[in-house]
């Protein structure tokens with residue numbers, strides 16, 4: 045008898061009588077995918093047909109000792125008893141049982157929020173099943189901003205950036221209010237208490253300052269500490285109440301970490317503590333005390349703190365984190381193209397070793413994308429190191445991650461976004477994962493017949509970075525990539541040409557290959573420069589095409605891509621709300637910024653707007669050699685970065701800047717109901 049002859053009956057999915065939201069959702073996902081991958085309902089397990097999938101705490105699972113309460117949180121199991129298959133786990137573990145079943149047994153793959161692969165329908169013939177597991181890492185958050193909850197849950201991530209996992213996914217590893225980081229100013233806002241209790245805030249150059257970005261607290265002020273403890277206790281009550289009304293377990297962790305500022309207190313008492321214990325030790329002594337006070341009433345809770353900026357260095361003189369404190373070590377000094385134990389990462393390696401010994405609960409805040417907007421879509425071959433790095437972390441007591449995988453403009457342009465997410469989530473779940481096998485699985489499934497050529501391009505990239513011994517920080521400049529110009533770039537472009545030819549006609553694969561190529565095209569663009577006029581002028585135009593220098597424009601929040609009717613639908617950058625935004629009024633600014641001299645070069649602002657698209661002349665000013673970008677609008681939300689060749693050509697010269705702009709609406713005393721400013725082109729001309 046052959047296997048298919050056994051496949052006679054359709055399968056069934058059995059849920060408990062009163063399923064919890066996560067049991068219900070897990071069963072729904074199972075049905076959704078089985079409907080696609082199973083041909084005519086034909087399933088066999090261990091030679092048995094008439095297969096029933098029991099999802100969650102139904103009577104069959106409970107009777108066989110597989111009740112959810114018998115599992116650890118997030119633990120999951122897939123076990124067959126003849127033709128009955130139990131999929132269950134602790135808490136959200138039931139969802140993981142289903143996602144493992146779909147991924148490992150049915151071949152479904154989730155790559156990112158809007159991209160998945162589901163195999164063609166065929167009879168599903170499985171051997172007897174008996175698997176059990178639990179994600180190795182306690183907190184697994186690949187920060188994609190407001191990324192979708194469903195993808196996160198299917199990928200078995202238990203953190204999801206700003207969009208917390210809801211009860212249909214069994215909740216997640218969530219922080220209680222007010223936020224997951226930089227919370228000092230949320231507990232003790234300078235805006236509210238700065239005038240009443242100036243002594244609670246950091247003394248900097250003789251002045252008391254505070255605020256999320258501007259200052260810190262005076263940590264040796266006992267009265268402030270008591271107030272702070274009271275505020276954290278209020279947050280804990282609020283967090284428990286909010287969770288209850290959302291049908292979720294109460295949060296287990298609250299953040300009590302420093303503001304995002306380098307202005308630490310210089311009062312005598314704080315200075316003495318910093319000198320004795322180091323900045324991180326000074327902060328930890330305060331944070332340990334807060335955690336001890338609140339933890340006395342709430343022994344189940346954890347309190348997270350940051351080792352960030354200057355406090356990344358571990359403490360001295362015997363300070364260590366209390367057992368209920370989670371230290372989140374930010375990796376802002378890494379060499380992005382080498383593993384943690386490789387060249388350029390000596391500082392972080394030392395911190396991991398030391399912090400790993402000085403605290404029971406160490407988390408890493410890892411940067412998996414380049415975070416300087418103009419270069420955040422540039423190539424860096426970190427995928428070859430990901431598994432080694434995370435494995436090292438996991439061997440050194442790291443129990444959680446927040447992995448930054450987003451940037452201000454367009455997340456998707458982050459280099460090899462899908463592959464890197466795939467590798468990171470796999471190694472977070474299981475440090476013993478076979479890196480080569482995961483990589484091969486990704487390439488074969490994601491690029492199909494183009495896999496070999498895309499991989500070839502990435503190997504060329506890696507070889508070039510190795511040959512040049514590049515130490516690439518998390519916020520690199522354009523000129524750090526120009527070494528790729530020449531044979532490397534040509535070879536990579538040729539590989540991508542071959543890749544594109546192999547998937548021609550398959551829209552899905554064509555798009556994937558194009559995305560993979562984007563970072564290489566952007567380097568190509570930097571090396572080629574912009575459109576050069578007959579008079580030597582250099583011009584850049586807003587465009588969505590990744591191969592244009594369009595990405596030289598970086599806009600944050602205030603501007604977005606739009607299609608302009610007056611220009612026949614051409615792509616422009618248009619302000620979202622010029623009526624409500626102070627910085628977009630007249631006079632409309634244009635300035636250049638030299639980050640080396642930390643100097644602003646001012647051009648003439650526009651004082652009068654005219655109807656329709658017009659070239660506006662911002663006049664002439666001398667560019668310093670280090671000018672990196674110009675910005676239009678006073679809040680610097682529209683920036684235009686200069687590729688190195690252009691900057692070199694203009695540096696030290698008198699330069700005229702002109703821009704093709706359109707103003708509309710009452711803000712500019714022009715026709716239109718709503719005010720807006722749009723940008724199409726910017727031109728630089730040397731007038732020396």
Ligand SMILES: [Zn+2]
Nearest residue numbers: 262309311314
């Ligand atoms: Zn102080």
